[in-house]
Amino acid sequence: MKVLQDQVAVVTGAGRGIGRAIALKLADAGASVACLSRTAANAERVAAEVRERGVRAWPLAVDVADAAAVEAAMKSFLAEAGRVDVLVNNAGITRDALLMRMSDEDWEAVLETNLRGAFLMIRALARTFLKQRAGRIINISSVIGLMGNAGQCNYAASKAGLIGLTKSAAREFASRGVTVNAIAPGFIETDMTAVLGEEARQEMLKRIPLGFFGQPADIAEAALFLAGPGGRYITGQVLTVDGGMVM
Numbered sequence: 001m002k003v004l005q006d007q008v009a010v011v012t013g014a015g016r017g018i019g020r021a022i023a024l025k026l027a028d029a030g031a032s033v034a035c036l037s038r039t040a041a042n043a044e045r046v047a048a049e050v051r052e053r054g055v056r057a058w059p060l061a062v063d064v065a066d067a068a069a070v071e072a073a074m075k076s077f078l079a080e081a082g083r084v085d086v087l088v089n090n091a092g093i094t095r096d097a098l099l100m101r102m103s104d105e106d107w108e109a110v111l112e113t114n115l116r117g118a119f120l121m122i123r124a125l126a127r128t129f130l131k132q133r134a135g136r137i138i139n140i141s142s143v144i145g146l147m148g149n150a151g152q153c154n155y156a157a158s159k160a161g162l163i164g165l166t167k168s169a170a171r172e173f174a175s176r177g178v179t180v181n182a183i184a185p186g187f188i189e190t191d192m193t194a195v196l197g198e199e200a201r202q203e204m205l206k207r208i209p210l211g212f213f214g215q216p217a218d219i220a221e222a223a224l225f226l227a228g229p230g231g232r233y234i235t236g237q238v239l240t241v242d243g244g245m246v247m
């Protein structure tokens with residue numbers, strides 16, 4: 001029997017990069033997966049890849065920052081799937097600028113998607129998780145939420161906020177058997193980091209003790225660990241997956 005046999009997972013930002021890798025990894029482990037992404041075509045493409053693994057998939061084109069859309073999507077998804085065992089809040093964006101030049105719009109957009117989006121998803125599924133008296137919630141934070149970064153005050157605040165959200169939800173849900181943890185990835189090769197120039201990449205590489213960039217699969221492995229039997233006794237934690245950047 002597979003580790004997540006007959007389980008149901010929801011992954012946000014599943015259309016590309018880390019979210020896609022997590023959705024496919026959970027599907028490989030036997031879970032059916034709701035693939036939530038902003039762009040319908042991306043959600044559908046990954047849902048098709050999930051189905052190739054012999055499990056169910058629900059492509060959901062939803063903006064996680066849109067409270068009404070999240071509520072409606074989770075309601076109809078739950079009506080179809082009947083349960084939820086794993087929620088991975090992975091959807092995230094960057095809008096970088098130095099603090100003095102950061103616009104209200106860029107501050108708000110990043111906080112809305114990265115932090116409020118995760119809160120809205122957890123709230124929409126909380127009743128079901130608590131009723132089931134079991135579940136795993138995994139929030140994708142970042143090493144930037146632990147260290148800060150010049151030019152990313154909005155992103156760092158959102159990712160640090162996710163850690164506070166993780167720990168509070170972990171305390172609220174623990175007595176019902178629902179764990180809540182965060183993963184803090186370091187530098188992972190995706191579209192998000194592809195925009196950085198060669199000079200910035202080389203600078204970054206110098207700060208990674210293991211000496212190489214991470215891949216989406218590295219984060220997917222950590223998510224599977226927290227979602228699977230190995231995560232049974234772990235809650236309220238931040239698992240840093242960064243080649244040793246933060247230690």
Ligand code: NDP
Nearest residue numbers: 013015016017018037038039063064091092142188190192
């Ligand atoms: P990508 O930019 O490659 O992919 C982001 C995904 O999130 C896309 O599928 C995108 O949807 C989706 N998304 C963005 N905004 C929304 C929204 N409002 N509602 C729903 N879905 C949305 O990012 P990565 O894979 O690199 O990053 C994934 C997560 O990991 C993010 O939270 C990021 O902050 C975090 N992270 C990444 C690191 C890295 O080095 N790459 C390091 C540390 C953390 P669509 O495809 O439909 O546009």
